[in-house]
Amino acid sequence: MRLREQITGGEWAVGTKLPGETALAKSLGVGRSTVREALRALAGAGLVQARQGAGVFVIATRPKEDWSTRLRQAAITDVYEVRMLVEVEAAQLAAQRRTDDDIAALHGALARRRDAVDAGHAEFVEADIALHEAVVAAAHNPVLNGLFTEFVPVLKQRLLDLVELLNLPSDNPNHGDEGHAALVNAVVRSDAEAAGRALRDELTQTLALLHSL
Incomplete structure (x- = not known):
């Protein structure tokens, strides 16, 4: 108008x-x-x-940007820094609150991530993020879950770009498997400190990789 x-x-x-x-x-x-x-x-x-x-x-001459728009426009390194804060806390809560259903979902997500190694870049990224979604869901905090859901579209596209750029996981079929397995195992055995550490280590490595590009 x-x-x-x-x-x-x-x-x-x-x-x-x-x-x-x-x-x-x-x-x-x-x-x-x-x-x-x-x-x-x-x-x-x-x-x-x-x-x-x-x-x-x-009260303004420029429309305010919603959260989703800001995420799409943000540098991926900035997104990862905030993602780390959200997911590390979620992993620690998941270790304290996970249920038997959550354990089954985590094991299933880890298995699908492993199966997706040979399925193509898009499928691998989908499976990787699905595992992280399962960890956040196990925290049973709707606010954390909603916040992570906002990150997902941006993460999928940016991670797909990264995977294709570095030709992962083709260059390393087991890329990240050890860290993700450690994360799942820590949540399953209710070790909050280990769960947070495993996730922090994984995201720190990816963030360092992003900074190097």
Whole structure:
């Protein structure tokens, strides 16, 4: 809508009070319901804010970026640093909270990761991330699980790029298997310290590799 263009173009400066719905509808040549929907959308984008009894004010000239957008635009090294914080904690909680069903899921995910070595790059990345998802799920914390879910699309694409660039796991069929097995075994035997250490070591190695490219 033209109102958004006017705000992002600087026609309405930050702090400016917008005209009322009737005046906006008339100036834009649309109905009041259209203006009302547009204002809701602009508020959702972080451009305007309605103040009780005062009206609608411009609070920004650039729409705010949601979390998913920021992740897609972030450097993979930055993503990995945050991923490490999230997953190490999740691994430690998983070791304390895992159930018999979680143990079965972890063993199954590790086996699928091993089977995916010869299945192609995309399948290997899918299986690798699925194992990490199983670890996070075993922490039984919906917030951690939701946060990791936000990382997954970015991780899949960036890891696929890395695997293809380095031709992994073709150059090393057992790439990362020892570390992932150590992670699973630590969670299964409820060793939180070892689980956190195994995951931290794995992600630190990958992060160092990313920094070297």
